[in-house]
Every structure is written in C-alpha cells, then in structure tokens.
Amino acid sequence: MKINNICCIGAGYVGGPTMSIIAQKCPDIKVTVVDLNEQRIALWNDADVNNIPIYEPGLSDIVAEARGRNLFFSTNVEKAIDEAQMIFISVNTPTKTYGLGKGMAADLKYIELCARQIASIAKDNKIVVEKSTLPVRTAEAIKNILDNTGNGVQFQILSNPEFLAEGTAVTDLLNPDRVLIGGDNTPEGAEAINALVEVYANWVPEKQILTTNLWSSELSKLTANAFLAQRVSSINAMSELCEKTGADVSEVARAIGMDSRIGSKFLKASVGFGGSCFQKDILNLVYIAKSYGLNEVADYWEQVIIMNDHQKRRFASSIVTTLYNTVSDKKIAFLGWAFKKDTNDTRESAAIYVADYLLNEQAKISVFDPQVKENKVLNDLNYLESRSSDLNQKGITVVEDPYEACKGAHAIAILTEWDEFKEYDWQKIYDNMQKPAFVFDGRNILDAKKMAGYGFIFQSVGSSN
Numbered sequence: 001m002k003i004n005n006i007c008c009i010g011a012g013y014v015g016g017p018t019m020s021i022i023a024q025k026c027p028d029i030k031v032t033v034v035d036l037n038e039q040r041i042a043l044w045n046d047a048d049v050n051n052i053p054i055y056e057p058g059l060s061d062i063v064a065e066a067r068g069r070n071l072f073f074s075t076n077v078e079k080a081i082d083e084a085q086m087i088f089i090s091v092n093t094p095t096k097t098y099g100l101g102k103g104m105a106a107d108l109k110y111i112e113l114c115a116r117q118i119a120s121i122a123k124d125n126k127i128v129v130e131k132s133t134l135p136v137r138t139a140e141a142i143k144n145i146l147d148n149t150g151n152g153v154q155f156q157i158l159s160n161p162e163f164l165a166e167g168t169a170v171t172d173l174l175n176p177d178r179v180l181i182g183g184d185n186t187p188e189g190a191e192a193i194n195a196l197v198e199v200y201a202n203w204v205p206e207k208q209i210l211t212t213n214l215w216s217s218e219l220s221k222l223t224a225n226a227f228l229a230q231r232v233s234s235i236n237a238m239s240e241l242c243e244k245t246g247a248d249v250s251e252v253a254r255a256i257g258m259d260s261r262i263g264s265k266f267l268k269a270s271v272g273f274g275g276s277c278f279q280k281d282i283l284n285l286v287y288i289a290k291s292y293g294l295n296e297v298a299d300y301w302e303q304v305i306i307m308n309d310h311q312k313r314r315f316a317s318s319i320v321t322t323l324y325n326t327v328s329d330k331k332i333a334f335l336g337w338a339f340k341k342d343t344n345d346t347r348e349s350a351a352i353y354v355a356d357y358l359l360n361e362q363a364k365i366s367v368f369d370p371q372v373k374e375n376k377v378l379n380d381l382n383y384l385e386s387r388s389s390d391l392n393q394k395g396i397t398v399v400e401d402p403y404e405a406c407k408g409a410h411a412i413a414i415l416t417e418w419d420e421f422k423e424y425d426w427q428k429i430y431d432n433m434q435k436p437a438f439v440f441d442g443r444n445i446l447d448a449k450k451m452a453g454y455g456f457i458f459q460s461v462g463s464s465n
C-alpha cells in the first residue's frame, strides 16, 4: 500500500519535528499535524516561522520549506483522521498523578481518547502508529478499543517509537541510528509494516530500518531510555566517589569510555538528568516489572531514579554548606533552566529541584536561560506545590541578561550546559559579585584553573579541584 496521506495527533516535541521531517523528505505525502491546543497550533502556523512553539536548531527552516506545501498544522482533528490512511499517535503519556499506579504507571488517558476518536471517525481501513512511548502491550488495548467501538473497518496497529533527543531532534531525525517498526505477525501486519518502511526509506537506509513484533518494539523504547539514564546515574554515582578520593570524574569517564565495550557517549557527570522522559519511562518500567511480580528487576531500575534524586539534592545542599551553612536572603544566580542545552524544554529539569531546595533555605534566586521565559520558570515551581505561587514569585526573578543575573550574587550555579556560558566575560562577572564569589558548575563546562584565576571559589561535579 502506498501512503499519500498521514495525520499525526499531537503537535508537541515529537509530533512537530518528526512530521516536519517526513513532510520535507516525502513531498508526495500530505502530512497534517493536529492538536487540541489551539495556541500551540497557532504558533506552528505563525507567519513568522521563528515563532514555532518548539526551539530546535534547524527546525524552523524545515517548517518554512514544507509548511503549506504538504505540511499542515490544524485543530480539526476529525477531518485529519478521516482523510488519513496512516495515523500517528504522538500525544503525551505522563506519569499518573492519581489512582492505581499513581507516581509510577504511564497515564494512558490521552492515548485511549485518541483510539476512541479514531474508531468513531474512521470510515475506511487505517494504519494506527504508536509514536508515543508506551508500556509494553499497549497495542493490545488500542486494538481492543478500535475493534470494539469502530465502524467495522480494519485497523492495523504499528509501534514506531521515537528515539530523537531534544536539542538535536533535526539531525537525529535526518540520520537516525535506527528506525524501529513493530507490527503484527500476519500478512496484513506485514503489509502495514511495509507501508511505513517505505515512508522512512525515502531518506533512511533500509538496513537501518528494523522490524520486530509489537511487544519487542514497545519494550525496546523503554529499555533504551532505561539504559541511557542508567549510564548517567552510574557516572554520577562515581562523581561522588571522585570528590572524596581526589579522582576526577572527567578523567575517569575518558579512561573507561575508550574501552570500546563501554563507549564514550553519555558519560558526562552532571547535576542530574532531567527531561520529560527518562524518569517517567523508568518509573513505568518499574511499575510493569512489579505488576509481573518481578521485584528484583523493579528494584534494579528504580535505583537509577534514586541516584538521580540524590545527585540533584546533593548539588543543592553543597551550595548551602559551602556558603557557610546559610543562603537565607543571599542572591544565587542560576545560569540555565532548560533540562539540557539547545532546547526550551524545562520538563523535569534539575534546575527546578535545585531551586526548590534553595527556596526552602530562603535564598533569592535570579535565573537566566537563553530560551526560557519567566512564566515557564514560575509554572515549573508552582507545579511542585512546595509553597504558594506568591512565595515563589518573591523568591525567584527571571532576567534577560546573564550579567544582571549574576550582579551582586553570592554564588552562581550552572544548571544547563549552554555553549554561550563558556564565552562570558567571567572577570567582569567576578568583579560585580559579593566576595567571596562562588561558582558551582553542575555541568562541568568551565575551566577550574581559569575560574580560580579570576578569583572564584570554584566547585564542579566529580572533582575536588
């Protein structure tokens, strides 16, 4: 079957960039991205393409090329579903905040809503593609809903998890290590798999397109994220030991990374991983393992989260202890709020938790992030419900100039590894701070010797300097 009309439900960090690349690489396919969020869709359609709602290097050029040609953003979900042969579900699957599985299981209510909507609208056979990250065996539930509430048309379910990382979404999508497609082991399943393989084959070499059964595909996504996060927690665990022993975690990472069995990527010690997915996907994995009675498996993976929480807390507490055990009314500058560089996404960013800790200690925090605006910072803090929004607003200010953020501060904490932080005039920053002036580099991006040369008392993660 040749696909010429695709719909994607969910115009977020995955749906938006993924569909933009499909549209760019497959000009013969009409791609419509739909979302219930009118404001988000309006921004995707903004005449000034620089206003698209997601900051990703290179993305606005691609949207400019394809939008209006074969790429469309719309709130008319029904029409797009009706017209499409293939429907990607790319909605959010956050951790449940209520009821059974609260705090661990994935909340599948948005997925179920999509399935019910597709079932009620579809008047011809459709291929439904799980793009969202889902618990293993979700396809079974989706199929049940589609088959039992539909209009008697045939549905094929595919699992096609997304492996892009934010900040590098465009290059990851253009040159993926692999594309994974899982489907039913039936002739109809194979036909659906082939239809999706053909879409990707427009730009991805076929040997990099893996096809598996549905459950392997669903579980591979959770496994990949668990392994990646586990590497960060492993190196962060070693960072604490380095600080005690005089070893330097960057040197250790380099030494072990040259072992080709270990590999050098994803070994950067940090203030802790953030992002919308690592924590949620591991908690989901832990929940699934527990639900099968696999308690040792669950405990093993849960430790990755426990270590990450510890890393964020110990970074924050070391600021307090180093500043003579009190930060009350002291100005602490935060450079960075996003969970990593080159994105405006702040979900689960370590910065939020470090700020929360310091606000409990009555610090006054001044934040600068090149891509994050004030309302997002406040929303992130309010979401934790640690204190009233009034108190959050009193404790934190967000400024548009890094030098202003640091002016008069007792300490600076680097929370995101934005490249521009390395280029600042650190002597000028030092001169305008309270003395002694402290820098806590949660991303190990600054040179310890140079920073000491300017006069700073400098601490980085995983080194006793």
Ligand SMILES: NC(=O)C1=CN([C@@H]2O[C@H](COP(=O)(O)OP(=O)(O)OC[C@H]3O[C@@H](n4cnc5c(N)ncnc54)[C@H](O)[C@@H]3O)[C@@H](O)[C@H]2O)C=CC1
Binding pocket: 009, 010, 011, 012, 013, 014, 015, 034, 035, 036, 037, 040, 077, 090, 091, 092, 093, 110, 113, 114, 131, 132, 133, 134, 162, 163, 164, 165, 166, 276, 277
């Ligand atoms: N953010 C990332 O880098 C990656 C995310 N994923 C997975 O992809 C999925 C989506 O993640 P994001 O794009 O980050 O989420 P997001 O929250 O940025 O976007 C999801 C969008 O779906 C929309 N939506 C929800 N229910 C809807 C409905 N019934 N009809 C129409 N629109 C609806 C929401 O309004 C929202 O705009 C999640 O399962 C996530 O785990 C996978 C790989 C990477």
Ligand SMILES: O=C(O)[C@H]1O[C@H](OP(=O)(O)OP(=O)(O)OC[C@H]2O[C@@H](n3ccc(=O)[nH]c3=O)[C@H](O)[C@@H]2O)[C@H](O)[C@@H](O)[C@@H]1O
Binding pocket: 133, 162, 163, 164, 165, 166, 167, 225, 228, 232, 265, 266, 267, 268, 269, 270, 271, 272, 273, 274, 275, 276, 277, 278, 339, 340
């Ligand atoms: O499922 C998802 O959402 C995605 O999750 C991650 O991508 P992302 O969270 O966007 O970004 P990463 O580059 O993985 O970074 C995650 C966090 O780990 C931190 N990190 C990463 C690497 C490292 O060595 N050290 C480290 O502290 C980053 O700063 C960031 O806070 C995975 O890398 C993607 O493959 C996956 O598709």
